């Protein structure tokens with residue numbers, strides 16, 4: 001096996017995600033397609049002896065490195081016991097333990113866990129549960145959803161309804177029952193003299209006006225707490241979540257926190273909403289929860305929502321399912337991931353790691369083309385002042401040439417590495433980003 005052969009076969013047989021395939025084809029292809037033979041820690045190795053530092057945790061999922069010995073061992077043990085069993089009418093130890101531990105991480109405020117396999121399904125489950133719980137309570141006028149400008153909650157048709165990213169949404173607009181949007185609290189929108197908290201208050205005032213006018217038809221407001229990742233790492237002040245929580249309470253609207261990207265320690269706390277000292281009505285978790293090993297998502301909710309379905313009538317139950325709901329291997333990977341958080345005191349260690357990430361990109365602070373260098377926990381990002389529509393592709397390629405996997409979103413460059421990245425590896429990322437920036441700006 002070598003790079004070239006596998007590459008040709010992949011281009012012929014695999015339709016890659018989020019990809020215009022033509023950009024990869026032929027020697028004139030703008031983007032390389034990289035066959036990966038194995039992963040070890042933060043490194044991805046191809047078949048020809050090249051390696052890449054996984055600076056984006058393989059699309060934000062990998063927390064403790066590739067081929068992590070502890071997660072591998074847990075999965076091997078689980079394979080010998082139970083790989084999977086139907087979760088309707090049956091249960092098993094990993095799913096029970098994981099539910100208990102996740103609920104405990106919410107201070108038991110969200111004591112009921114519903115399972116699926118990917119993030120978009122978690123979004124859809126939260127939306128359906130919210131609507132259905134109001135309906136079961138005789139309030140079926142509440143059938144609309146509200147989201148933030150620039151929101152991203154997944155790409156299935158239901159999830160696209162609350163996703164506000166044109167490139168993912170526009171082609172499918174005729175298929176979608178589009179949700180209303182309210183202004184984002186993105187701190188980059190600060191006017192002269194405004195603090196991030198001021199921007200949050202301004203955005204919350206707009207939310208208040210919207211809810212005041214439309215609350216009778218709104219089931220839920222869905223947000224990505226603290227960082228709108230997919231639309232370009234838009235960071236905002238926790239004050240917005242505090243105000244949104246109070247407004248949702250006042251107007252009888254559910255608050256859904258989509259922590260698919262920002263959960264599992266990314267922002268410094270285990271869940272991002274903790275930094276606002278609030279509890280949502282629904283909490284969506286996926287991506288990092290299985291350590292980046294297996295598809296798994298969970299929607300946690302409150303006893304109040306659960307009780308709205310608890311009834312003699314079958315049809316008042318939540319009759320949603322996926323074939324792999326509560327997969328035992330995925331749950332076991334998640335338990336091993338939570339073990340590592342506890343045993344290694346990961347949140348504490350990440351405080352230091354986050355400082356080193358900041359130091360690695362600090363030299364860019366005064367760069368004439370760098371704007372809004374920003375960070376929260378283990379996510380650091382900046383915007384690049386360029387008119388070049390190909391900037392992100394050029395940067396991506398230039399970073400690969402410097403042994404780093406990055407994936408700029410438009411003109412936003414970010415790093416989101418696994419939580420095992422070492423000091424040397426952080427320096428490597430810093431050098432790769434600085435070098436790729438110059439290469440991309442001066443092709």
Ligand SMILES: *Cc1c(COP(=O)(O)O)cnc(C)c1O
Pocket residue numbers: 118119120121123152153154155224229230258259260261262286287
């Ligand atoms: C990635 C992501 C999703 C979708 O998850 P998939 O597993 O890709 O379907 C939803 N919401 C947020 C905030 C995400 O980052």
